[in-house]
Structures are given as structure tokens and as C-alpha cells.
Amino acid sequence: MRNIATTHKIFFGDARKVLQQYVGDESVQLMVTSPPYWNVRDYGHPGQIGFNDTLEEYFFKLDEVWKEVVRVLLPDGKIALNIGNIYYSEPDENRRTTANLTLRLCEQLNKFDEIRFMGTIYWQKTTSREGAVLFGSYPYPSNFMISNAVEPIFIFRKRGNRVVSQEVKERSKVSLAEFRDFRDALWQINGAASDKHTAAFPVEIPRRLTMMYSFVGDTVLDPFLGSGTTTKAALALERNSIGIEIKPAFLEYIREKLNISQTNRSLQELDGFRVEIFNTETGETKVYMSG
Numbered sequence: 134m135r136n137i138a139t140t141h142k143i144f145f146g147d148a149r150k151v152l153q154q155y156v157g158d159e160s161v162q163l164m165v166t167s168p169p170y171w172n173v174r175d176y177g178h179p180g181q182i183g184f185n186d187t188l189e190e191y192f193f194k195l196d197e198v199w200k201e202v203v204r205v206l207l208p209d210g211k212i213a214l215n216i217g218n219i220y221y222s223e224p225d226e227n228r229r230t231t232a233n234l235t236l237r238l239c240e241q242l243n244k245f246d247e248i249r250f251m252g253t254i255y256w257q258k259t260t261s262r263e264g265a266v267l268f269g270s271y272p273y274p275s276n277f278m279i280s281n282a283v284e285p286i287f288i289f290r291k292r293g294n295r296v297v298s299q300e301v302k303e304r305s306k307v308s309l310a311e312f313r314d315f316r317d318a319l320w321q322i323n324g325a326a327s328d329k330h331t332a333a334f335p336v337e338i339p340r341r342l343t344m345m346y347s348f349v350g351d352t353v354l355d356p357f358l359g360s361g362t363t364t365k366a367a368l369a370l371e372r373n374s375i376g377i378e379i380k381p382a383f384l385e386y387i388r389e390k391l392n393i394s395q396t397n398r399s400l401q402e403l404d405g406f407r408v409e410i411f412n413t414e415t416g417e418t419k420v421y422m423s424g
């Protein structure tokens with residue numbers, strides 16, 4: 134069977150503005166993302182969410198993104214959101230506390246009337262356990278800080294139904310072994326330790342989620358694209374994609390990850406897949422293709 138041609142749009146800009154300006158109502162079947170952490174990582178862009186924000190500002194800004202995501206999802210569209218907890222210190226104490234980002238983010242999504250909770254996958258980042266720092270009161274009780282090397286992936290669906298043709302269903306089939314592995318609540322998958330992007334997830338995460346929650350030809354959205362891992366999975370699985378990233382300098386990582394180069398050929402001339410990269414600050418669009 135011939136592969137279907139797919140289009141991958143990557144916007145450099147703020148997730149909230151890009152969604153508002155460029156993504157239509159009910160146009161996306163799946164969102165897969167790992168939002169920026171609060172407080173810990175500086176992605177080096179003034180518009181980034183998380184690094185310079187108070188916890189309340191952080192959740193306020195993310196909520197604005199989720200509102201847009203809910204709007205652009207089609208009925209029966211899915212949300213797969215991965216987030217970890219982080220340690221920090223309150224100013225009045227010289228010791229660590231855990232910011233319960235996972236609980237608060239799950240609650241934040243849960244309050245949208247348009248979406249319903251489907252369950253939680255627990256991703257155990259197997260490699261990161263080895264070298265984990267033994268801070269806390271080691272070797273003594275009683276200040277054991279719980280490892281953050283297990284991160285939830287929350288799954289929601291938008292209310293409503295969709296009809297999918299038998300042909301598309303057949304093209305999107307998963308094997309029995311995959312079905313069993315994927316629906317297991319615990320995923321033991323190595324972290325993306327060698328990735329140039331400091332907070333990338335391994336491609337196996339969006340690959341599984343894309344196979345589970347979308348069909349061939351669907352559109353997968355990642356509003357916090359980073360190094361392009363979600364696009365890479367979508368591309369390999371014959372899904373279209375939309376990725377949004379605040380930092381244009383990450384184009385270099387994205388190009389490398391997708392193994393693409395710029396082309397002057399017209400869109401009509403390209404088959405297979407094409408990647409359209411749009412910088413919302415400069416208004417510049419570039420087209421990339423395989424190789």
C-alpha cells in the first residue's frame with residue numbers, strides 16, 4: 134500500500150497566540166505534549182512559560198493553552214499530557230519541597246466540561262533511576278524525598294463521537310502485543326538521555342500515544358514541541374502534525390531529529406511528506422523535505 138502524503142506544520146511563537154491565530158476550531162484529533170516545567174529549566178526565551186513565573190502565573194498561562202487545545206480538538210479527539218513533579222525550596226525554609234504539578238495539572242484539565250478523563254499511564258524513566266542524586270537525609274531517616282523518575286501521562290477525550298472508515302481503521306491497526314503493552318498502566322521506557330534538548334521525551338512516548346489515539350491521516354498537535362519528537366512520531370506513522378515552539382533556535386534540533394533539509398520545490402511537486410516551518414515573529418516560511 135502506498136504511503137499517504139502528510140504535512141507537518143511547525144510554528145515558532147507563543148503556544149497561546151499561535152493556537153488562536155492559526156489553528157481552526159475542531160481541526161485536530163490528538164494533542165500529545167510535555168509542557169515546560171515550572172521553575173527549573175531556562176529555555177532562554179523571554180516568552181517562555183514556567184521559568185520566571187510564580188506557580189500561580191504558570192498555571193494561569195497553561196490554562197490559556199488548554200482552553201485553546203480544547204477548542205481545536207475534534208469531537209472524540211484525545212489529549213495525552215505528560216508532566217513530572219519537581220523539587221524546589223520555599224523561601225522560608227532551607228530544604229526541599231515537591232511542587233505537585235501533576236496533581237494540579239490533572240485537576241486543571243478535569244474542570245473543562247468539554248473533556249472527560251480516560252486514565253493515567255505511569256512512565257517509569259528507567260535510566261534516570263541509576264544516577265539519581267541521593268539528597269534528603271541519606272543515610273538517615275526521616276527526610277526521604279520521593280523520586281520524580283515516574284511521570285504520569287494523563288489521557289482525556291473530548292465529548293462527542295466520530296465516524297472512521299473501515300479502510301482507515303485497517304491502515305491504523307495495532308498488533309495484539311502492542312495493544313496489550315500500550316494499555317498497561319506502567320510504561321518502562323528509557324529517558325531521552327542523549328537528546329540535545331534538555332527536556333525531550335523519547336520518541337517511543339509520542340509513537341505509542343499516536344498509535345493509540347489517532348488514525349492514519351489524522352492531525353496530531355504538540356503546543357510545546359521542543360526538539361520535534363512528536364512530529365517525528367507523527368511523520369513515521371502517516372499522521373499530519375502541528376507543532377508550536379517558542380524558541381526558534383530549536384530549529385537546529387528539529388532539523389536533525391527529522392532528518393530534513395530546506396527545499397525550493399513547490400508544495401505541489403513534493404510527495405511523501407513536507408515540513409512547513411513558520412516563524413511568527415519574522416513572518417518567514419520555509420519548506421523542508423526528507424534528507
Ligand SMILES: C[S@@+](CC[C@H](N)C(=O)[O-])C[C@H]1O[C@@H](n2cnc3c(N)ncnc32)[C@H](O)[C@@H]1O
Nearest residue numbers: 147148176181182332333334357359360362379
Ligand atoms: C518539556 S519541553 C518539550 C520537549 C519535547 N517534548 C521534546 O521531546 O523535545 C517544553 C518546551 O516548551 C517550550 N515553551 C516554553 N514556553 C512556551 C510557549 N509560551 N509557547 C510555546 N513553547 C514554549 C520550551 O522552549 C520547551 O522547548
